[in-house]
Amino acid sequence: MNPLSSNWQLADKTITSRLLIGTALYPSPQIMQEALAASESQIVTVSLRRQNPRENSGEDFWSLIKNSQYHLLPNTAGCHSVKEAITTAQMAREVFDTNWIKLEVIGDQYNLQPDPLGLIEASKELIAQGFEVFPYCTDDLVICEKLVAAGCRILMPWGAPIGTGKGLINPYALRTLRHRLPETTLIVDAGIGAPSHASFAMELGFDGVLLNTAVAEACEPVKMATAFSHAVQAGRLGFEAGLMQQRDMAQPSTPTLGTPFWHQT
Amino acid sequence: MGRLLAMQLIESGYSVSIFDQDSIESGSAAAYTAAGMLTPYTELESAEQPIYNMGLKSLKLWPKLISTLQSDLGFQQQGTLVVAHNNDKADFLKFNQQLNHKKISSDNNVKRLSRTELSEKEPELNSSFDQAIYLEDEAWLNTQKTMQALAKHLLGSGINWYAKTHVSQVHSRKITTLEKSYPFDWVIDTRGLGAKPQWQELRGVRGELVWLKAPEVKLTHMIRLMHPRYRLYVVPQLEDQLYIIGATQIESHDFSPISVRSMMELLSASYAVHSGFGEAKIIQSQTNCRPALRNNLPQVLIDNRLIKINGLFRHGFLLAPTIAQEVTQWLNSNESYQSPFQTLFSEVA
Numbered sequence: 001m002n003p004l005s006s007n008w009q010l011a012d013k014t015i016t017s018r019l020l021i022g023t024a025l026y027p028s029p030q031i032m033q034e035a036l037a038a039s040e041s042q043i044v045t046v047s048l049r050r051q052n053p054r055e056n057s058g059e060d061f062w063s064l065i066k067n068s069q070y071h072l073l074p075n076t077a078g079c080h081s082v083k084e085a086i087t088t089a090q091m092a093r094e095v096f097d098t099n100w101i102k103l104e105v106i107g108d109q110y111n112l113q114p115d116p117l118g119l120i121e122a123s124k125e126l127i128a129q130g131f132e133v134f135p136y137c138t139d140d141l142v143i144c145e146k147l148v149a150a151g152c153r154i155l156m157p158w159g160a161p162i163g164t165g166k167g168l169i170n171p172y173a174l175r176t177l178r179h180r181l182p183e184t185t186l187i188v189d190a191g192i193g194a195p196s197h198a199s200f201a202m203e204l205g206f207d208g209v210l211l212n213t214a215v216a217e218a219c220e221p222v223k224m225a226t227a228f229s230h231a232v233q234a235g236r237l238g239f240e241a242g243l244m245q246q247r248d249m250a251q252p253s254t255p256t257l258g259t260p261f262w263h264q265t
Numbered sequence: 266m267g268r269l270l271a272m273q274l275i276e277s278g279y280s281v282s283i284f285d286q287d288s289i290e291s292g293s294a295a296a297y298t299a300a301g302m303l304t305p306y307t308e309l310e311s312a313e314q315p316i317y318n319m320g321l322k323s324l325k326l327w328p329k330l331i332s333t334l335q336s337d338l339g340f341q342q343q344g345t346l347v348v349a350h351n352n353d354k355a356d357f358l359k360f361n362q363q364l365n366h367k368k369i370s371s372d373n374n375v376k377r378l379s380r381t382e383l384s385e386k387e388p389e390l391n392s393s394f395d396q397a398i399y400l401e402d403e404a405w406l407n408t409q410k411t412m413q414a415l416a417k418h419l420l421g422s423g424i425n426w427y428a429k430t431h432v433s434q435v436h437s438r439k440i441t442t443l444e445k446s447y448p449f450d451w452v453i454d455t456r457g458l459g460a461k462p463q464w465q466e467l468r469g470v471r472g473e474l475v476w477l478k479a480p481e482v483k484l485t486h487m488i489r490l491m492h493p494r495y496r497l498y499v500v501p502q503l504e505d506q507l508y509i510i511g512a513t514q515i516e517s518h519d520f521s522p523i524s525v526r527s528m529m530e531l532l533s534a535s536y537a538v539h540s541g542f543g544e545a546k547i548i549q550s551q552t553n554c555r556p557a558l559r560n561n562l563p564q565v566l567i568d569n570r571l572i573k574i575n576g577l578f579r580h581g582f583l584l585a586p587t588i589a590q591e592v593t594q595w596l597n598s599n600e601s602y603q604s605p606f607q608t609l610f611s612e613v614a
Contacts, residue, residue, distance in 0.1 A: 028561035060468030
């Protein structure tokens with residue numbers, strides 16, 4: 001791990017990397033494993049909904065991740081109702097032996113936008129059942145506040161709809177979230193298409209970035225994972241160092257001492 | 266894989282025996298539920314270069330094999346049209362990007378069609394597609410006819426065929442069934458997922474497909490629809506108004522029947538390709554698990570006098586002729602043959 005990176009707390013885990021990465025869509029499991037290693041990520045998401053989890057049919061694939069050094073964050077991808085999401089979360093707890101769940105309750109099939117009301121209802125129930133819920137939500141401040149009130153310590157607002165690669169389409173809303181929820185762990189999830197998008201999210205003060213498609217579907221996933229690792233570190237270091245304030249007037253970095261005052265205007 | 270290899274070995278003068286848990290006519294092997302696409306270019310969308318290289322070679326080998334078999338395998342070399350709906354243009358561009366990145370783009374067999382050219386090439390296709398990539402050399406065959414033709418050829422060649430025979434162990438020079446052991450000079454294991462107990466790295470990847478009878482559809486090319494959530498292909502079986510619609514790819518060792526969700530995705534996507542599929546009849550759905558290794562590439566593993574061939578994944582019919590030829594050449598050369606496909610062979614230390 002890069003010596004410039006410092007530890008931080010994600011729920012009950014102390015980790016260093018601020019890049020969380022998905023395990024779907026890679027050309028092969030081997031490339032996935034190489035990309036995960038190159039990303040230096042310590043948290044990986046994994047889905048189970050379509051793998052017939054009742055029969056444990058995905059075990060061959062899951063074992064590639066389970067028997068590794070990563071903390072697993074199972075998700076409820078593909079769930080369109082509260083009931084489905086809760087059932088999937090319960091199965092995930094058994095399969096992966098973790099109380100972490102990245103909660104997805106899809107409200108719109110076209111852009112896979114989260115169902116905010118279902119998300120709040122499912123979060124309350126899962127928290128009551130002892131889960132650490134990572135809700136995938138939009139950047140709506142009021143919904144995010146209600147999720148926090150429901151007991152979520154971590155929120156995962158989207159940068160843009162899943163798989164679009166459009167980057168942070170509403171930086172204003174994301175800045176507002178960061179400003180208004182200073183005690184909540186905020187991770188930008190979905191919509192990240194380029195390393196610069198990840199850097200931007202980190203420069204805004206977000207605690208982490210979660211992505212999948214941009215790496216998995218790159219022409220060279222391992223190289224792209226490396227790029228994102230550097231981008232996330234760069235963005236975080238920039239945030240910690242304090243970004244300069246923008247100004248409208250140019251200001252020379254070379255001292256102007258000695259320049260006649262009538263040349264300084 | 267096994268039948269094609271047996272055919273090549275017999276042609277090279279070997280005496281061959283086949284042990285198969287299935288009957289000669291049909292069975293549960295992944296080969297029976299494959300769509301029979303011979304599409305090395307299209308596979309580049311997610312497959313690595315060795316699949317393309319071996320696939321190109323197989324594409325040239327298949328006509329020779331068909332000539333030897335003297336049977337109708339439903340082989341068609343009409344090419345593939347790769348299309349995407351306007352909303353999914355990014356997926357189309359991504360495929361193009363992959364072709365460029367892998368330096369295939371300038372190949373003479375890769376043609377970019379405008380809306381007008383596409384309409385001339387495949388007039389029946391939904392007119393909302395405004396461009397296509399035409400992969401002229403790609404072909405397909407009927408896998409069930411192919412399996413039957415291979416069986417007929419092999420039986421005519423005097424092969425020893427132990428059908429409906431479960432192999433419990435394979436060893437160097439020896440095959441053990443539930444009843445007894447059989448000694449051989451060489452043993453070649455092509456059991457796919459049946460070999461998993463001895464090859465732990467193998468995993469099953471579920472695929473689901475649907476057969477439709479669609480009298481209102483007259484497609485003459487394979488269609489590959491690029492979409493963010495699935496890759497749909499339509500494979501016409503020209504003489505019967507039948508179309509194979511596939512396929513899902515799910516990381517799951519799951520042989521259960523097709524799910525409603527998969528069926529809905531396949532059918533709605535096919536309807537979007539051609540509205541005539543709306544009145545098609547669903548003849549059958551098929552599911553199976555393809556044997557894959559961790560790198561999703563095939564491997565020939567030499568272990569003394571035992572050769573294990575596995576990991577053909579979803580490329581069985583595309584890769585089998587090349588692998589069969591490579592293995593036969595290796596045996597013919599007294600094990601000194603250097604394959605041009607460097608990732609294919611490995612030896613147990």
